[in-house]
Amino acid sequence: xxxPRSKVEIKGFEAKFYDQLLDILTLGxxxxxxxxxxxxxxxxxxxxxxxxxxxxxxxxxxxxxxxxNDAHFVGLDINExxxxxxxxxxxxxxxxxxxxxxxxxxxxxxxxxxxxxISFVLHGFEDYDKDKIVANVQKALKSGGKFYIFDYxxxxxxxxxxxxxxxxxxxxxxxxxxxxxxxLKDFLMRFGFDNFKEWTFAGKVIRLLEAEKV
Ligand SMILES: C[S@@+](CC[C@H](N)C(=O)[O-])C[C@H]1O[C@@H](n2cnc3c(N)ncnc32)[C@H](O)[C@@H]1O
Numbered sequence: 008x009x010x011p012r013s014k015v016e017i018k019g020f021e022a023k024f025y026d027q028l029l030d031i032l033t034l035g036x037x038x039x040x041x042x043x044x045x046x047x048x049x050x051x052x053x054x055x056x057x058x059x060x061x062x063x064x065x066x067x068x069x070x071x072x073x074x075x076n077d078a079h080f081v082g083l084d085i086n087e088x089x090x091x092x093x094x095x096x097x098x099x100x101x102x103x104x105x106x107x108x109x110x111x112x113x114x115x116x117x118x119x120x121x122x123x124x125i126s127f128v129l130h131g132f133e134d135y136d137k138d139k140i141v142a143n144v145q146k147a148l149k150s151g152g153k154f155y156i157f158d159y160x161x162x163x164x165x166x167x168x169x170x171x172x173x174x175x176x177x178x179x180x181x182x183x184x185x186x187x188x189x190x191l192k193d194f195l196m197r198f199g200f201d202n203f204k205e206w207t208f209a210g211k212v213i214r215l216l217e218a219e220k221v
Pocket of ligand 1: 061111
């Protein structure tokens with residue numbers, strides 16, 4: 008059961024039309040942003056990839072396009088409608104698996120993946136569950152593997168434009184406001200991640216953070 012302070016366990020209408028809603032909310036800019044994000048990631052032909060909270064599979068398709076047909080790809084989610092959508096979207100990649108599994112529960116992967124990716128999911132967990140998720144990723148990645156977190160950046164919400172304050176405080180969950188105050192690099196260093204790289208988008212409100220398992 009997720010935290011009552013979170014909105015990442017999306018359901019119903021929002022789950023059904025998730026990609027369309029994101030495209031509308033970003034005035035059609037989201038696919039362009041995603042293309043940019045996946046071009047920055049160190050995905051090579053044959054990279055093995057773990058996607059935590061894989062949603063509709065839109066991100067999976069971008070990653071699989073770069074990793075190729077034979078890539079080992081596992082997407083984890085808890086919403087069956089999302090999982091079905093992702094399987095349908097990625098049907099050209101028969102080796103891609105989408106599994107119903109909670110990412111904060113112990114995961115059965117060890118030294119298996121070159122890349123772990125989590126997009127707009129981590130902000131919706133209490134700190135004790137973030138610990139469990141990051142520990143799962145640490146275990147699942149090969150040494151030198153890269154963990155990519157695409158989510159809200161760290162910034163001073165009080166000094167942000169009114170529409171950013173409105174979005175985070177009124178439309179997002181309470182945990183999202185805590186996330187923008189979190190020093191994510193320090194958090195990740197506790198689990199053996201280092202050599203960070205980062206890219207920011209949307210006026211520095213969104214960030215892609217790369218962390219290496221050292
Ligand atoms: C905001 S959506 C993001 C989906 C996708 N990562 C993206 O960027 O398009 C959050 C996703 O995380 C999934 N999710 C929420 N809690 C989860 C959990 N505890 N374990 C696995 N997936 C979870 C939801 O079902 C949903 O698909």
